[in-house]
Amino acid sequence: METRYFPGDALTAFGTTALTAAGLEHDAADLTSRSLVWSDLRGTHSHGLLRLPLYVTALRSGGINPRPVLRWTRESGATAVLDADGALGQVAMNAAVERVSRLARENGVGVVSVQNSTHYGAGIHWTHQLADAGFAALVTSTTGPTVTPHGGTETVLGTNPFTATAPSADETHLTADMATSAGAYGKVVAARNENRQIPTGWAVDAEGQPTTDPEAALGGALLPFGAAKGSALSVLIEALSASLTTAAFAHQTQDIWVEESSRMNTGHLVIALDTGAFTGRTHTESRVRHLQERVRSSSRTGTRVYAPGDIEHETARRAGEDVTLAASTVELLDALAEDLGLSPLSTCV
């Protein structure tokens, strides 16, 4: 795959300028751009600037509200419900993380459920902020309808991502961050954009037949990972992300990737546990590091074993300040820049 290198700061500035041109206020544009570039830096390009053109189009066509008025519709004990008024998911999550941190600090645990949100990028961006503050964190979300339950053929479920992070004294936190589909929807889109096939087992076509063609997969249904177990996990994430608010289930929405003006009413659930309220932050972080080290040394045959989150952390460490983008993504971003009357990204090499 042909790639290009860019300074991270230049990419962030490009993203912020594009989002501001699409109507976002500067702070919202900046935090969103940072979250996307952070994913690119970690090699998670499916949740990086590849998303920017869609965000811009949706902001201009009403699928995402550029000037939302966030409203706390319920506050009770250690919990709160946020109506994000169609905001970008990053804007909603920024508010949710701040609130859940306060709730967890005061009560040992905090929970924020979110309705009327949209795509929040990579969940790990939010859980690592919570882990940096000493919280164990769990974040889930609904998405557009793309996945069929185990045994089904219809796209009843979203890719239903979840992120769980345990704070660690290691260089990086311990994090499981995944779509519960066999493959991420963004990776299927990336494969289509880059003319690559997708792995067997990721999807069925519109007739329910297995396919490795990303176009056919996007017209059919993705499959949950891990057969019946992964499917059960996915259904529960859908339930927990949408039933504690008035958020829509995936099957009740039209995907913004299909119709950019679709107001998806995405739901999120954010849970933060303050390690200080249990056996103490130092204790927990040291225990988690111990587990990471034991996982890494778990092969008798000398195979390299990664603790969850290690690969992305290493990618970011190797990258330093420079971010790699696929040439196809650069082309998309240059077209976006032209559309918005901005300088093309490819000039800032």
Next chain:
Amino acid sequence: METRYFPGDALTAFGTTALTAAGLEHDAADLTSRSLVWSDLRGTHSHGLLRLPLYVTALRSGGINPRPVLRWTRESGATAVLDADGALGQVAMNAAVERVSRLARENGVGVVSVQNSTHYGAGIHWTHQLADAGFAALVTSTTGPTVTPHGGTETVLGTNPFTATAPSADETHLTADMATSAGAYGKVVAARNENRQIPTGWAVDAEGQPTTDPEAALGGALLPFGAAKGSALSVLIEALSASLTTAAFAHQTQDIWVEESSRMNTGHLVIALDTGAFTGRTHTESRVRHLQERVRSSSRTGTRVYAPGDIEHETARRAGEDVTLAASTVELLDALAEDLGLSPLSTCV
């Protein structure tokens, strides 16, 4: 497989008598026996009375403490830490569920972490109690060391079960209840006892080679379900179940199935969200039922699709008051009765 039918009440009485003979107080014996028979009634025999002989042996040899003094070592806001003093997991969970219910009712969410516990049976037994009270619930646990991380060969992880339940207005709640190993440890033990092979993909032998022989699997390592994704989930469950307490990680324990006097210091995490603190119990339960119905109708080809938890609920409904046990389990229980000087189970048909 040869089977026998028994009235549920008779089985419960048998279990209670056996556990009392092993040193448990009546109430503890009764709640434990009920939890096991409940699993058998639902067809989840791996977590049913099959476990009774081990419980009895461990209670007599010190692996499980028959007369524990449960102690709350930390109480802070909406959280609490329970030291179960080596109690049966059912005894620990009974206390944890009561406490987490109170915390959730008062704060919208409650969290109890547990250390010095043992095997708690099927997680769904506890989350359904919480769901019956209108709580969404999440329960996780460590276990003995049986699973190797994705890419590894050593049994660093437990089967790391988790149970997530969303309360529903349907006949049954929506529940994902699973070991994060490809197969449950108890099912591998059951397969060995019944001279059956285990499915491909469940395990590797001591040399790291794939095997379908349950004996070889018990001497090697189980595999996580869902490859890298399931493995990441498993590692996070291990971290969250053991690092918020002084509980042991799986690799720091000797499995009670291997050495019955092993005091495993099992850790659990219990989270309960009060639906009443969000958009209301009626709203949530009705939304969850809607999702269950949509999942069940998700096949265009007419294939029966089950919502998570449906199969076990149907088994229990069909069973009515009568519980089916494998003849091999009845033999084990009769041998146990003889050992304890009790009437054999097979006389109460």
